[in-house]
Amino acid sequence: MTHADVTVIFNPRAGGNKQRFLFQILQHAGVKVELLQTTHPGHARELARKVRAHQRLFVAGGDGSLNEALNGLLDAQIEGHEVPPLGVIPLGTANVLAVEVGLARKAKAIADYINNPGQVWIRPGLVNGRAFFLMVGMGADADTVANVSLKLKRLIGKGAYVLEGLRNIVFPRHRDFEVNIGRENYRVAGVVVTHAQHYGGEFVISPTAKLTDNAFEVVMMPGNGIGALSRYGLALTLNRLHEQSDVSVVRTERLTITSHCGPAPMQIDGESAGKLPCEISLSPYPVRLMVPQAYADIHNGSNEGTTVSSQPMLQIAAD
Numbered sequence: 381m382t383h384a385d386v387t388v389i390f391n392p393r394a395g396g397n398k399q400r401f402l403f404q405i406l407q408h409a410g411v412k413v414e415l416l417q418t419t420h421p422g423h424a425r426e427l428a429r430k431v432r433a434h435q436r437l438f439v440a441g442g443d444g445s446l447n448e449a450l451n452g453l454l455d456a457q458i459e460g461h462e463v464p465p466l467g468v469i470p471l472g473t474a475n476v477l478a479v480e481v482g483l484a485r486k487a488k489a490i491a492d493y494i495n496n497p498g499q500v501w502i503r504p505g506l507v508n509g510r511a512f513f514l515m516v517g518m519g520a521d522a523d524t525v526a527n528v529s530l531k532l533k534r535l536i537g538k539g540a541y542v543l544e545g546l547r548n549i550v551f552p553r554h555r556d557f558e559v560n561i562g563r564e565n566y567r568v569a570g571v572v573v574t575h576a577q578h579y580g581g582e583f584v585i586s587p588t589a590k591l592t593d594n595a596f597e598v599v600m601m602p603g604n605g606i607g608a609l610s611r612y613g614l615a616l617t618l619n620r621l622h623e624q625s626d627v628s629v630v631r632t633e634r635l636t637i638t639s640h641c642g643p644a645p646m647q648i649d650g651e652s653a654g655k656l657p658c659e660i661s662l663s664p665y666p667v668r669l670m671v672p673q674a675y676a677d678i679h680n681g682s683n684e685g686t687t688v689s690s691q692p693m694l695q696i697a698a699d
């Protein structure tokens with residue numbers, strides 16, 4: 381593969397403008413890239429849709445931009461096109477996907493990864509037809525993402541989420557959701573449907589979740605008062621949320637969630653997007669995610685039928 385085969389979609393608004401860091405990375409990598417800069421929300425989706433399959437496509441931004449590019453690939457797949465492998469140059473505020481695949485936020489490490497990426501096949505999630513890599517949440521986390529001040533986020537980064545999260549714990553909104561998984565119904569106040577172990581950065585929300593698995597883990601929290609929400613918040617920072625006696629974690633590849641408290645917001649891969657009700661399933665269109673070699677070695681080994689160069693042997697149900 382020649383260096384000219386690399387396309388980078390750059391969100392100049394991610395994590396404050398990190399253009400200098402991006403140029404440092406590209407200089408380390410010594411690659412000639414086609415650099416496409418976004419000019420508005422949703423632009424990464426439009427740009428990714430047009431990138432051809434022989435390219436390697438990297439998104440220089442946060443999880444929100446990566447999600448947009450993933451949806452651009454989905455658009456192209458629905459139109460019948462083959463799509464390029466997708467990777468991340470982590471420039472965002474939290475960058476959960478980079479944490480999940482073990483990509484350090486250091487110029488040299490990222491440059492090595494750009495030059496020599498491993499690959500894993502992933503079936504992304506679909507929520508009401510929109511693709512996601514990491515997770516969908518509703519309850520206190522979605523309320524936090526929906527109400528976080530963008531000005532404060534630009535000033536203090538992740539701290540803005542902590543402050544807004546605390547406000548949602550002290551002044552919780554009434555939340556009452558019904559989660560349907562097979563024949564089981566759960567009545568809860570907060571849900572995170574996750575395909576990844578990590579959440580909000582380095583916190584572990586579900587240690588057994590895996591991007592390469594054809595299943596999500598549904599983390600359900602019934603408590604809605606200040607006591608329960610602060611306990612969940614503290615447990616999350618100690619990576620022990622899943623161990624709380626009132627928290628249920630259920631593995632599934634399909635579920636629906638409805639609201640008994642009006643049109644509650646959802647967060648999708650860390651961005652506020654849409655409202656309940658929702659239907660969540662696995663996408664019938666797998667994508668190649670470029671990851672550090674170490675992650676590919678571990679996960680291709682445990683994901684039978686998946687190799688770097690060939691199509692995965694997936695049983696894909698017609699949705």
Ligand SMILES: Nc1ncnc2c1ncn2[C@@H]1O[C@H](COP(=O)(O)OP(=O)(O)OP(=O)(O)O)[C@@H](O)[C@H]1O
Binds near residue numbers: 421446649
């Ligand atoms: N040129 C632009 N101007 C304004 N907003 C943009 C532009 N390009 C992309 N966006 C929007 O910026 C939002 C945030 O982007 P992104 O997720 O990449 O960064 P972040 O929020 O800092 O990182 P993270 O999601 O990891 O916390 C996305 O929802 C995207 O639609």
